[in-house]
Amino acid sequence: xxxxxxxxxxxxxxxxxxxxxxxxxxxRNVVQNVFGKWSALLLMVLAEKPYxxxxxxxxxxxxxxxxxxxxxxxxxxxxxxxxxxxPTKPPSVEYSLTDMGRSMFDSLQHLLHWAENxxxxxxxxxxxxxxxxxxxxxx
Amino acid sequence: xxxxxxxxxxxxxxxxxxxxxxxxxxxRNVVQNVFGKWSALLLMVLAEKPYxxxxxxxxxxxxxxxxxxxxxxxxxxxxxxxxxxxPTKPPSVEYSLTDMGRSMFDSLQHLLHWAENxxxxxxxxxxxxxxxxxxxxxx
DNA sequence: CCGTATCCCTAATGATACTG
DNA sequence: CAGTATCATTAGGGATACGG
Numbered sequence: 429x430x431x432x433x434x435x436x437x438x439x440x441x442x443x444x445x446x447x448x449x450x451x452x453x454x455x456r457n458v459v460q461n462v463f464g465k466w467s468a469l470l471l472m473v474l475a476e477k478p479y480x481x482x483x484x485x486x487x488x489x490x491x492x493x494x495x496x497x498x499x500x501x502x503x504x505x506x507x508x509x510x511x512x513x514x515p516t517k518p519p520s521v522e523y524s525l526t527d528m529g530r531s532m533f534d535s536l537q538h539l540l541h542w543a544e545n546x547x548x549x550x551x552x553x554x555x556x557x558x559x560x561x562x563x564x565x566x567x
Numbered sequence: 568x569x570x571x572x573x574x575x576x577x578x579x580x581x582x583x584x585x586x587x588x589x590x591x592x593x594x595r596n597v598v599q600n601v602f603g604k605w606s607a608l609l610l611m612v613l614a615e616k617p618y619x620x621x622x623x624x625x626x627x628x629x630x631x632x633x634x635x636x637x638x639x640x641x642x643x644x645x646x647x648x649x650x651x652x653x654p655t656k657p658p659s660v661e662y663s664l665t666d667m668g669r670s671m672f673d674s675l676q677h678l679l680h681w682a683e684n685x686x687x688x689x690x691x692x693x694x695x696x697x698x699x700x701x702x703x704x705x706x
Numbered sequence: 707c708c709g710t711a712t713c714c715c716t717a718a719t720g721a722t723a724c725t726g
Numbered sequence: 727c728a729g730t731a732t733c734a735t736t737a738g739g740g741a742t743a744c745g746g
Binding site: 432433435436437439440453454455456457458459460462463464465468469472473475476477487504505506507528530531532533534535536537538539540541542543544546547549550551552553554556557558 | 571572574576578579592593594595596597598599601602603604607608611612614615616626643645646667669670671673675676677678679680681682683685686688689690691692693695696697
């Protein structure tokens, strides 16, 4: 608790110390890009093993081709994903995590596991909140 | 390395097994709400200690009042934040992390720290990517 | 002081069609 | 098979003014 507080204080210090800190904040610069609608999901899939473009599409059935391309590109740009083109006919492209991607994913894991183990609790909290809200809105 | 793959496979299994899995996926249901533009930042601040509404505004100077209210409300709804109203005149409101919030934040921490320690590497990766792109676009 | 309501604008996403 | 381009839609977010 004091460890957490100290750690938190240190991080927000970076953020709020100087005006440019707002732009250089790791949370905004780094974390934000992992928090896109599809990023975490794709990282999870790629953490299992490398996959081809079409395979990823099938594994994440509700992503559009547009967002798949774009998200992979963003992840590649930040250095998490490696893109390898095989000059077959027709060409195939394989995506895999880089060392940096694996390193980052290991840190992200903790949160993913927490989520897995606490979906029910979060849903319950929402339920309570919504019920209380409905109650206070009633006459 | 196989631990990661196994863990990842298990998680995406949950996600892709059944159609309703798409909606019940912890990543979407839980993690997504921590990944909003301001959520992680506010959690960091509140992890240090409880704060009043106005204090939070000052600590995160570039958030609008609207988004501060809304983000706090969302975090409260999911059970991470407790909202306590003190009937002073004028009223003051204190926000603090709940036990669940602290538990979740501990898991999020890992990622935040990774980001802190790797901002430079991520920026470097982006630079390389953009340079390579510019190169291939040139004649 | 805290929160809400409104208006408005931009960025994010999806659907669809087309190319190497 | 992978990827791009275009269009249309929506959700996210900022500014401002008002209310308890």
